[in-house]
Amino acid sequence: MHVDMDAFFVSVELRSRPELRGKPVIVGFPAERSVVLSASYEARALGVKSAMPMAVAMRMSPTAVVINPRHKLYYEVSGQVMDIFGSITDLVEPISVDEAFLGVGGAIRRLGPPLEIGKLIRRRVAAELGITASVGIAASKFVAKIASTRCKPDGLLLIDAGQTVPYLHSLPVNALWGVGGKTEEALARLGIRTVADVAATPVASLKKMLGASGEHVYQLAWGIDPRPVTQTRLEKSIGSEETFAVDTADAALLHRELLRLSHRTASRLRAAGMLARTIALKLRYADFSTVTRSRTVQTPVDSAQLIYQVVVQLLDSLGNRPMTVRLVGVRAEQLEPADQTSLQLSLDRRDDNWRAAEQALDRVSERFGSKTLLPASLLEQGKGHKLPEND
Numbered sequence: 001m002h003v004d005m006d007a008f009f010v011s012v013e014l015r016s017r018p019e020l021r022g023k024p025v026i027v028g029f030p031a032e033r034s035v036v037l038s039a040s041y042e043a044r045a046l047g048v049k050s051a052m053p054m055a056v057a058m059r060m061s062p063t064a065v066v067i068n069p070r071h072k073l074y075y076e077v078s079g080q081v082m083d084i085f086g087s088i089t090d091l092v093e094p095i096s097v098d099e100a101f102l103g104v105g106g107a108i109r110r111l112g113p114p115l116e117i118g119k120l121i122r123r124r125v126a127a128e129l130g131i132t133a134s135v136g137i138a139a140s141k142f143v144a145k146i147a148s149t150r151c152k153p154d155g156l157l158l159i160d161a162g163q164t165v166p167y168l169h170s171l172p173v174n175a176l177w178g179v180g181g182k183t184e185e186a187l188a189r190l191g192i193r194t195v196a197d198v199a200a201t202p203v204a205s206l207k208k209m210l211g212a213s214g215e216h217v218y219q220l221a222w223g224i225d226p227r228p229v230t231q232t233r234l235e236k237s238i239g240s241e242e243t244f245a246v247d248t249a250d251a252a253l254l255h256r257e258l259l260r261l262s263h264r265t266a267s268r269l270r271a272a273g274m275l276a277r278t279i280a281l282k283l284r285y286a287d288f289s290t291v292t293r294s295r296t297v298q299t300p301v302d303s304a305q306l307i308y309q310v311v312v313q314l315l316d317s318l319g320n321r322p323m324t325v326r327l328v329g330v331r332a333e334q335l336e337p338a339d340q341t342s343l344q345l346s347l348d349r350r351d352d353n354w355r356a357a358e359q360a361l362d363r364v365s366e367r368f369g370s371k372t373l374l375p376a377s378l379l380e381q382g383k384g385h386k387l388p389e390n391d
Contacts, residue, residue, distance in 0.1 A: 001102050001114065001137040002144040003121055005081065006153035008098035009038035011131040012077050013067050024064035028054050033243045037069050041153055072271050077129060079272075084124050088117060091229045099148075101141050103229035118156050139164060142225035146175055164223040169196035176220045178213050186210075195221050238272060239280070240264040241329030247286045249324045258311050259304070261330040266304035269332055275300030276332030279307055281314040284327035293317065300336060307332065 005011065009027040014020055024043035028036045036057045039048040046061040058064065078097040085092045088111065091103030104117050111117050118135040125133045132154040136147025139161040146168075151157035159167050168175070173193055174184045186209060192198055198206070199221040206214030219225070240261045248254065258281075269276060279301075280294035293314040301307060311330050 001104055001118055001121075001135055002141065002148040003085065003100055003102060003118075003133050003135050004148045004152070005098035005125075006132045006134055007038055007040055007044075008078075008131070009069060009074055010040045010067075012074055013070075014040075015130045017067075020065055024048070024061045026054075026057055026061070026064045026066050027069050028057075028066065029068060030054060030058075030066045031245070033245065039064075072268060075268060075272055077131070080129055081125065081133075084121065084128065088121060091231055093229045093231065101144065101229045115156070115158050118158070122154075122156060140223060140225035141227055141229065142177060142220055143168070143223055145177075146171070165199075168221065168223055169194065169199060171195045173198055176217055178210075178217055178220075183210065237280075237331050237333040237335065238265060238268050238274065238276070239329060239331030240268075241282060241327055243327045244325065247324035247326050249321065254315065254325060254328060255312060257328050258315065258330060259308050261328070262308035262311060263304040265330050265332050266302055266307055269302040269335075272335075273337060274332075274335040275302050275337075276307075277334035277336065278332070279310040279314075280331040280333055281311045282327070282329035282331065283315075283318070283321075283325055285322065286324045286326050288326070291318070294331075294333065296334070300334075301332075 010025050013027060014025070020040075022042065023040070024046060025040040026036055026043055026048060027038040028034055031054060034054045036048060036050055036052045036054060038050060039057070043057070043061045043064050046064075048057045048061050048064070054066075058066075074097060081098070082092065082094060082100065085100055085102055089102050089104050089107045091106070093101040093103075095101065102121075104111075104114055107117060108114065111120060114137045118137050122133050122135055125131060134148045134152045134155045135157075136144045136149070136151065137156075137158040138144040138147050139159075143159055143164055147157040147159050148155075171194065173179055173187055173195055175195060176198065179187070187193070187198070190209065192201060198217060201218070203215055203218050206218050208214070210217060242257055242261065244253075244257075276297075277300045278294050278296045280292055282290065282292045284290045295310050295314060297306070297310060307330065
């Protein structure tokens, strides 16, 4: 089955603001160059979508309530969601903070048929976390994903194995993975508008039109998806990025922003109980070209100061930048659990002091807000002051 939370960030926020239920709500920063992170279904009905520029979203839904995101909270709730899944089955494959594939064959004897397991998951998510989930159940991952999408929000849909092909063939072609807007247009020019049309097209013709993905699309049109649910860890990387209000070439401003992002990334690493072995830097220039650089450290880290040291070195290694910078980002990769033994082995005394200080910052921020204590250099406000964006 595929289980997907409904408007996850918004749903988490509405737990503490129930008066906003039934109204257009957007999670994101109210800044011209920021983007929508999540939108309530009332806002979606007006055309608002995730990743849409905030300025466009506000034109579509001018009365929407905008809520600043709280990523640490979302990760905490995500962990609780995954804990519920883990109590149902050992086969949990998270694919984002708010959705996962579950292999429930081994849970049938204990919990009943798949439909009852789906109902149980939805009840527990609602009762224990105060949010809603949609559940799609099928014989393959691809069809289960389609089922959960088609029953949103707050729905449950079971597609029996024997009904898989008839069900798929009733859908438009864009229901298939790998068929985006351009591919859909190319297929439409040839009269291929439904999944049934794809299934009736020779593989050779699809490969000629779509290249190597043609055979994959053909197999999906017949419900063929042999991939098993693979037990995996959710966090593959954790990071943050910011778009500047005004493109900048100011090295001091870039360094200050990297320090801010390093603290945000490190805080999220500690909240997730993870260490990072690789640190990556991302720069997007005024012409929207993007460069990334990364470095694997000798011992895994979750300290902002250590992350900052690496990204500054990566920035300096780029030399003279060809143009002004629009966006800067920091990402922690190759994550592993931060058990106490690994921490003791990896940290020397100075690094341990930094980590202890940052843990104290975590506790103060949790109690009094994230801007109560900051590194002194972040108190300076430069001329191209940043605008928060998507993490």
